[in-house]
Amino acid sequence: MRKLIYMAGPDVFLPNAREIAEKKKSLALLYGFEGLHPFDNELETSQLQPHLAAKKIAEENFKLMRQADAIIANLTPFRGISADVGTAFELGFMIGMNKPAYGYSNASSTYAQRLQALEGPLFMSPDGNLRDTQGMSVENFDLFDNLMLGILALQSTPRLILNSTSEDGIYSCLQGFERTLSFMASDLALY
Amino acid sequence: MRKLIYMAGPDVFLPNAREIAEKKKSLALLYGFEGLHPFDNELETSQLQPHLAAKKIAEENFKLMRQADAIIANLTPFRGISADVGTAFELGFMIGMNKPAYGYSNASSTYAQRLQALEGPLFMSPDGNLRDTQGMSVENFDLFDNLMLGILALQSTPRLILNSTSEDGIYSCLQGFERTLSFMASDLALY
Structure with a gap:
């Protein structure tokens, strides 16, 4: 059976976020994974009061992460010098559950x-x-970021890919994502 | 026996970080908790290669979090518009383990x-x-921040205190910390 991987990252905020999500799912399949994505929960939240909508989304993401066998996190700096805090939270959530965690960043600076x-x-x-x-x-x-995220780079076989891209493609480029999938395909085969 | 609470936050980066850590521990005791703090690991890392030092620190923090009964996270925006990513990671780590999580921010903006x-x-x-x-x-x-952190504010009894302070005291003010402890003391008694 295909391993389920939770795909986290600030690319959910892109103007073409749904297109990127579909591309990520297709790439995941190419490497033998089923990609779980926050957009899988087609929640009808538009009629809800904002706090109720947010709670529903968070709880559905928790469910997806509890189902998932591993996480692949886009840790590209977002609206500042560090990764998106929501993605950092999700990375911690999965590591707290002792699930294998992988990440990539489209910036190569420290x-x-x-x-x-x-x-x-x-x-x-x-x-x-x-x-x-x-x-x-x-x-x-x-x-590349705070040491709690840095732990990915500090494994005996690093679980982090730094894949520098142009400023233009910093959130939409999927090369780092694909390189990480390729690494995961061999690494997760060990589990 | 006293409940163990992991105290996370960017106040570890303050010039007087050790003093703040001691103050936090004393306050925790006042409310019946034993505060676990990243500084509890008096690691001698100065002679280590940077990656080895970082790995040791991260692993010791993981151990403290696995021991802890709950977390209290300082989610004040840090070097940008969001909480410190290391703290966000730790909050996720504890929630991933289904442990009670509480937080505060010294900013009250959205x-x-x-x-x-x-x-x-x-x-x-x-x-x-x-x-x-x-x-x-x-x-x-x-x-107050990304919805994954926002989940603290969305519980039937919110687990988040917003305690606006002056710009000067934004990292050193412990009023929000203490208000959160006070809430935790009654809330954790339910477990």
């Missing part, structure tokens, strides 16, 4: 590099910590 | 309000979605 580009020079404080202009410490682990 | 302040006017597209200047859709659920 977290510290992006913070520096946003806020200006970082400096090394006397206590040995890298700090930002506000004096807050900055993780300096040569990782 | 996600859409902060995005608008950052990027400029949002608009309603013909398909009924609120969209940003890039045409990407914007969750419009009257929530």
Whole structure:
């Protein structure tokens, strides 16, 4: 039976989000997976009060994640220097359940590099910590994002693909997604 | 026996992070909890290669979360319009394990309000979605952040405290933390 993989990422916010979701499902199938996607829940929420609608969507996503055998998370920085927080939450949710987790980012910079580009020079404080202009410490682990997400890159066989793309295609490019699927197909065969 | 609560948040990056951690532990005790904190792992990582250090820290945090009975997450927007992604990950991790989760934010604005302040006017597209200047859709659920985090506000008895503070104290103010502890003390007594 095909393994079920939960496909998380901020590409759900794209203007052509449904088209991207379908493309992702087709690619998943090519690699032997059934892709579960938040849009699978064709919820009629438009008539609901906003909080009820949000609750329904969240609960349906929880169900999909509990069904899924693994997650593939698009961790491309979104509206800021880090991954989408909803995607980070979902990655944690799956790892909390001890399910195999994989991710990719369409940016290849480190977290510290992006913070520096946003806020200006970082400096090394006397206590040995890298700090930002506000004096807050900055993780300096040569990782693509916060170390809780970074754990994907730190496995004996890394479960993270960094696939740098042009600014234009940063949310729509599926090359990193496909490279991750290809890796998952061999890696998940071990389970 | 005292319940163990995992204390997550970007206040670990404050210049006086250890002092804040100790204050949080003392407050937790006042409300009958033992606070577990990432700093409990007095790891000697300074001699380690960055990736090894990061891996050790992440794995020790996983252990603390697996021990914990509940989480209290500081979801104040950090270096951008959303919560710290590491904290979002940890919140997901605990909810994935079906453990009670609580949070607070020291900002009382909605996600859409902060995005608008950052990027400029949002608009309603013909398909009924609120969209940003890039045409990407914007969750419009009257929530403090992405709906996966928003789930805390959507319980029959909300598990989220919004405690607006001055810009100065946004990471160091512990009033929201304490109000959340007070709520947890009565709520967790039900379990």
